[in-house]
Amino acid sequence: MQRYDFQQPFRDWWHIFRDELRTVFRDQGVLIFFILVPLGYPLLYTYIYNNETVREVPAAVVDEGCTAVSRDFVRRVDATADVRVVAHCASMEEAKQLVRRREAYGIIRLPRTFSQELARMRQTSVQLFVDMSGMLYYKALLLSCTNVSLDIGAELKVKRSPGTTDEQDMVTQQPIRYQQVDIFNPAAGFASFLIPAFLILLLQQTLVLGVGLSAGTARERNSYAELLPINRHYHGLARIVLGKSAVYFLVYLWNAFYCLFLVPRFFTLPQIGAPWDVWLVALPFLLATVFFAMTCSVLIRQRETAFMIIVFSSVPLLFLSGVSWPGWAVPEFWKVVSWAFPSTFGVNAYVKINSMGAHLAEVRHELFCLWAQAAFYFGTALLVYRNNIAASRRRMEQKREGIRQRLGQRRESPSTAQ
């Protein structure tokens, strides 16, 4: 009886691992997506959003009454951080021309009766016209004007109740005070909100692309356009899948460290999570993504296919993750679709831990789903590789059979001729 060689699987594994490592580091296309893009893209993206919010939105003012109160209003709006008054126009027409030339993004109109109504102790209104090409302009203009109107309103209330103490004035201004606390992203910044989600998505997309490219290359290089080379080391399903995945996983351990820890630090984005918690999420996320990528890679016959399918899915995936569009408003159908991708849970778990300081208990659900995905996609990766190997063996057999038949015919034909 032949003794089973326990070292053989490890030798095979090591061989496959080294082989794949060599492929990855020799292939320009794979290198771009495994190393270059994860290194450069986060910096570029964060740089775009790094100013966090829009300040000094240009606005035109049409002050029809031109009284002391209305001028005070305009001055205070101009003094806010978010709005800059660029022009005082004589008429709405003039202001509209400015908006049309994109010199202003909003018009603040104070009616002729503005001060009169106030003096008569009636409610008066300020009209605000906003260019809707960007929601941030709208937000900046509306918030600034509202704040100023509330401030002036509070002061007027005090003026109108004479003969009171300061303490009483405070109460008149606001019987119940209120306080807005913006937690987790105090600047309401764009980078702090979008970049964490983007980083996780970038890890997934580049990994899937890189693995897809590497599979495409393998098909183009190997004889008979097979995914796996015909080689004595390439047997044993688990060895093949684990050998290849170990390479991807190792490369992405570094990428994850760079993207999830260093990039937020470079740009001082919120980073209040415990590092170990982030790793405990990153681990199943990377595993799930690696096996997801390997499963997908079998479908890719040509290197180019990888680009077309994966690149375009990036933007929809960002929306599916429920960060840029509130998860509660996502239609049920798309929610179910989103469960197929590791990024959905990865993004949510990372945002919760990194930006919101959640502990593992709060991301239990995501963690569970990521491990489930890792297990599921490991299974599918084994399955598709098995099918692939079986199919390629069948093709080999057919080819061998064909050759044998042809040889046989050739051997027969001279004998019949004699």
Add this chain to the structure above:
Amino acid sequence: MRSLSKIILRELRLLGSDPLAWFCMVVAPLLTALFFTTFMWQGLPTDMPVGLVDGDNTSTSRQIARNLDAMQQTRIAATYADVSEARRAMQRGDIYAFFYIPHGTTRLANQQKQPTISYYTNYSYLVAGSLVMRDMRMMSELASGAAARKVLYAKGATEQQAMAFLQPIVIETHPVSNPTLNYNVYLSNTLIPGILGIFIFMMTVYSIGMEIKNGTAGEWLGHARGSILTALAGKLLPQTVPFLLAVALMDVWLYGVMQFPCQCGAWAMFGIGALYVLACQGMGVFMIAMLPTLRLGLSFASLWGVLSFSICGMSYPVMAMDAPLQGIALLFPLRHYFLLYVNCALDGYPLPNAWPYAAFLLFFVFLPLFCGWWLKRQLLTVKYIP
């Protein structure tokens, strides 16, 4: 002319038998349009979950909670015993914000001692956070007002007098052209062309790059009798047609079926879309001319295409970016398409008002004139290295 039609026929044969081409030019653009419009079907999300920590538990505090619940954007999903519990719910993602009414609020208000209530909003989800913040702020104003109004009514003021006293200045907002603050309008109008742009870049690079990869570039140029412009025209026109169809379908879907604002009329938007398609093709030719290896060209196309979404200024305004980025933004066709769309469809200004952007798109269209000779040299000299 004969050589042009020869190349077109050759290209049609190549495209027709390539499933990838069908995917890029027909299936994917349709899927994208369907995805975004159905995804944001609601337009403006409503009834988003917020929490309540009511330490006061009086009829006044319950009134505040009821009013908040009745607001359009917010729904009180749960009440929590204390702030830490609410914070944990927020970290779990159950709620986007919570309202905190401390113990003794009503008593202090009745004693005219100015208690403080607070609301906590989570801007890690910026859109959701901003939406619920508006309602919670309004609620707080009203809560404060309600207390003061009681006093005023007691003193014999009419409602009009009371309102004039409580809120002397009202801000009337007019969000021009998008009065319902529809996010679908705001996002779909740029996201769908953006994705279409990625496919145009890729198809252009792919179809030219494949000639290099398969070593058929000489044959292709030979059909054009050595004229690179004829060769490019023959190659790209068969792709222009399905992309124009995609633009037409997108316009019908957005402005016809979904009834998004389009002040200039759908035909004008189709014209701008057509210009955009040609501009992207011109840009694609430039990409493969600069990086004449298929995989590098495609990498360039995909990175440029994905970057378009951020740098075009649809979500985060270009004027808030650093100066170098404001210049770089001009190199992206999507940026100009976005500005033309805002000018014509959203604001309803005539096209000449935004002529520089149209001129930029035209420049992209004619880019192959400038880089054609270079591409020809690359086609004839570069050998594909796997």
